[in-house]
Amino acid sequence: MPEDSKLAVTEALRAAILAGEYVPNQRLVEVDLCERFGTSRFILRTALQDLAAQGLVEFQHNRGARVREVSLAEAIEITEVRILLEGMLAARAAERVTKSDIAMLRGLVREMRAAMAKSELLTYSDLNARLHAAIRDIAAHETASRLLRQLRDQTVRHQFSLALVPGRPAVSLPQHEAIVAAITGREPAEAQRAMHTHLQSVIEAFRALTVATMPR
Amino acid sequence: MPEDSKLAVTEALRAAILAGEYVPNQRLVEVDLCERFGTSRFILRTALQDLAAQGLVEFQHNRGARVREVSLAEAIEITEVRILLEGMLAARAAERVTKSDIAMLRGLVREMRAAMAKSELLTYSDLNARLHAAIRDIAAHETASRLLRQLRDQTVRHQFSLALVPGRPAVSLPQHEAIVAAITGREPAEAQRAMHTHLQSVIEAFRALTVATMPR
DNA sequence: CCACTCACTAATGTCAACAATTTCGTCGTC
DNA sequence: GACGACGAAATTGTTGACATTAGTGAGTGG
Numbered sequence: 001m002p003e004d005s006k007l008a009v010t011e012a013l014r015a016a017i018l019a020g021e022y023v024p025n026q027r028l029v030e031v032d033l034c035e036r037f038g039t040s041r042f043i044l045r046t047a048l049q050d051l052a053a054q055g056l057v058e059f060q061h062n063r064g065a066r067v068r069e070v071s072l073a074e075a076i077e078i079t080e081v082r083i084l085l086e087g088m089l090a091a092r093a094a095e096r097v098t099k100s101d102i103a104m105l106r107g108l109v110r111e112m113r114a115a116m117a118k119s120e121l122l123t124y125s126d127l128n129a130r131l132h133a134a135i136r137d138i139a140a141h142e143t144a145s146r147l148l149r150q151l152r153d154q155t156v157r158h159q160f161s162l163a164l165v166p167g168r169p170a171v172s173l174p175q176h177e178a179i180v181a182a183i184t185g186r187e188p189a190e191a192q193r194a195m196h197t198h199l200q201s202v203i204e205a206f207r208a209l210t211v212a213t214m215p216r
Numbered sequence: 217m218p219e220d221s222k223l224a225v226t227e228a229l230r231a232a233i234l235a236g237e238y239v240p241n242q243r244l245v246e247v248d249l250c251e252r253f254g255t256s257r258f259i260l261r262t263a264l265q266d267l268a269a270q271g272l273v274e275f276q277h278n279r280g281a282r283v284r285e286v287s288l289a290e291a292i293e294i295t296e297v298r299i300l301l302e303g304m305l306a307a308r309a310a311e312r313v314t315k316s317d318i319a320m321l322r323g324l325v326r327e328m329r330a331a332m333a334k335s336e337l338l339t340y341s342d343l344n345a346r347l348h349a350a351i352r353d354i355a356a357h358e359t360a361s362r363l364l365r366q367l368r369d370q371t372v373r374h375q376f377s378l379a380l381v382p383g384r385p386a387v388s389l390p391q392h393e394a395i396v397a398a399i400t401g402r403e404p405a406e407a408q409r410a411m412h413t414h415l416q417s418v419i420e421a422f423r424a425l426t427v428a429t430m431p432r
Numbered sequence: 433c434c435a436c437t438c439a440c441t442a443a444t445g446t447c448a449a450c451a452a453t454t455t456c457g458t459c460g461t462c
Numbered sequence: 463g464a465c466g467a468c469g470a471a472a473t474t475g476t477t478g479a480c481a482t483t484a485g486t487g488a489g490t491g492g
Contacts, residue, residue: 029473041474042446049262053269062453064474077359084300143293147363245443257444258476278483280444 009037010047017056017067018156024069028057055154068154072210075158076203078151083199085148086132089139090179090195091188101138102184108134109180116169125163131176135183162205171201225253226263233272233283234372240285244273271370284370288426291374292419294367299415301364302348305355306395306411307404317354318400324350325396332385341379347392351399378421387417 013033016022034044048065051057058068070078097105108131115123132152136145152159162168175198182191229249232238250260264281267273274284286294313321324347331340348368352361368375378384391414398407 027473031473040447042448045475046265049265050269053266062474063455074359077357080304080357081301081359081363084304085297088296088300141293141296143290143297143367147297151359243443247443256477258478261445278444279485 005039006043006046009039009043010050012037013044013047014051014056014153017051018153020157020160022067024067024157026067027063028065028067030064054150070154070157072158072206075155076206078155079199079203079206082148082151083196083203085144085151086135086199087192087195089135089141089144089148090183090191092139092141093135094183094186094188094191096140097138097183097186101134105131105134105180105184109177112169112173112176116173121163121169124169125160128163128172128176131180135179138183158206158209161209162202165205165209168205171205172198175201221255222259222262225255225259226266228253229260229263230267230272230369233267234369236373236376238283240283240373242283243279244281244283246280270366286370286373288374288422291371292422294371295415295419295422298364298367299412299419301360301367302351302415303408303411305351305357305360305364306399306407308355308357309351310399310402310404310407312356313354313399313402317350320350321347321396321400325393328385328389328392332389337379337385340385341376344379344388344392347396351395354399374422374425377425378418381421381425384421387421388414391417 022028028048030041030044030048034041037044048057048059052059052065055070056068057065059065093101108127112124112127112131115127136148139145175194178194179191179198182194238244244264246257246260246264250257253260264273264275268275268281271286272284273281275281309317324343328340328343328347331343352364355361391410394410395407395414398410
């Protein structure tokens with residue numbers, strides 16, 4: 001498989017980092033990764049460089065690659081940008097949404113309600129990601145989608161710790177319902193506003209985490 | 217200088233592409249570039265990969281690297297994102313602007329007026345870039361600035377052809393004046409609105425270019 | 433005269449070995 | 463016992479060579 005092995009390795013490594021198998025600041029020793037993914041140092045190095053360009057890992061000269069640590073402050077900055085991009089995408093989605101899209105969005109919301117009722121936090125978190133992805137796809141804005149993926153990858157760790165906050169779904173579910181209602185109702189301005197409200201509450205949750213975890 | 221030669225080569229190559237020394241779809245033959253920049257294929261390859269990650273060049277398997285062609289449609293998408301990011305930065309700049317910032321901004325506007333009066337299009341275009349950079353610096357939003365740099369690099373060619381449109385400065389100068397007035401007046405909402413108006417007019421200029429150049 | 437094949441060239445993708453640097457453990461000294 | 467110099471192991475950065483593949487042009491057959 002020397003065909004597109006580089007891409008495969010890149011994606012596998014990205015998945016491993018996003019899954020938390022390598023934690024921030026952990027050194028990524030090339031030979032170990034080569035063994036794990038069954039590839040050569042050359043291929044692995046290109047993969048590392050790609051991920052470095054996307055801000056997932058960082059290089060230190062003569063000290064190799066580490067998983068990049070994204071501070072909470074930076075996560076807030078990133079979410080501020082997400083507010084803008086996802087707000088626009090929500091508005092566009094409201095303009096372009098089709099009948100089948102509407103059915104899919106409502107299905108997702110239904111599943112989210114069920115997951116919350118059963119307190120399945122991980123399921124809820126996954127559905128959350130799928131809902132945002134669905135809105136991206138409907139909006140069909142290549143540039144914004146590409147940037148959002150980068151930003152989301154960088155904050156996935158914080159996103160995760162947020163998902164485990166006990167009362168979190170109870171706060172975010174009605175917000176998601178409002179977003180979907182506006183999109184399915186084809187109200188762009190309202191969809192954008194609802195998305196702003198939602199992500200603004202994510203920022204506030206981050207801020208709460210900051211004060212909650214700092215005093216330790 | 218094997219120290220940070222990779223970064224130096226990357227920047228040199230980036231500058232060359234942005235300067236138009238290599239045109240879209242032109243093949244970037246590694247050996248030639250090595251000779252030009254006095255470096256090895258290995259270093260040059262990492263530089264190419266970096267620029268590929270930033271969307272300036274693209275790789276085709278077994279066919280090496282080419283300067284990536286950014287269509288006018290994509291340039292419009294990119295500008296749509298710039299509207300959001302630069303709008304936020306303008307608002308933030310209005311909140312954080314200092315006395316010395318104000319003097320600098322007004323100085324830039326003064327120079328732009330002079331350049332327009334003398335019809336020095338290239339000077340005006342350069343001042344335009346410096347004004348936007350100044351606003352970025354004042355806003356101090358690392359994430360947004362990083363993304364904007366990528367986006368701007370990708371559209372520099374279109375930006376350039378726009379700068380050469382005869383009546384263009386006459387349209388954009390008052391818009392720039394309005395932006396600076398709002399920032400120096402510490403009016404965030406107004407600064408954001410003025411920036412939106414400005415970049416929206418850039419999009420419309422792009423659209424005009426589309427119909428102007430297509431029928432040939 | 434055209435189309436097709438085939439070798440030849442040029443350029444890229446990959447590798448394995450080498451050099452340089454950091455890291456870590458050991459030893460000696462104070 | 464602690465601290466610092468020294469040296470070996472581990473790890474990364476780089477090089478040059480090799481394999482593979484697209485591009486090209488001559489030559490041949492129809």
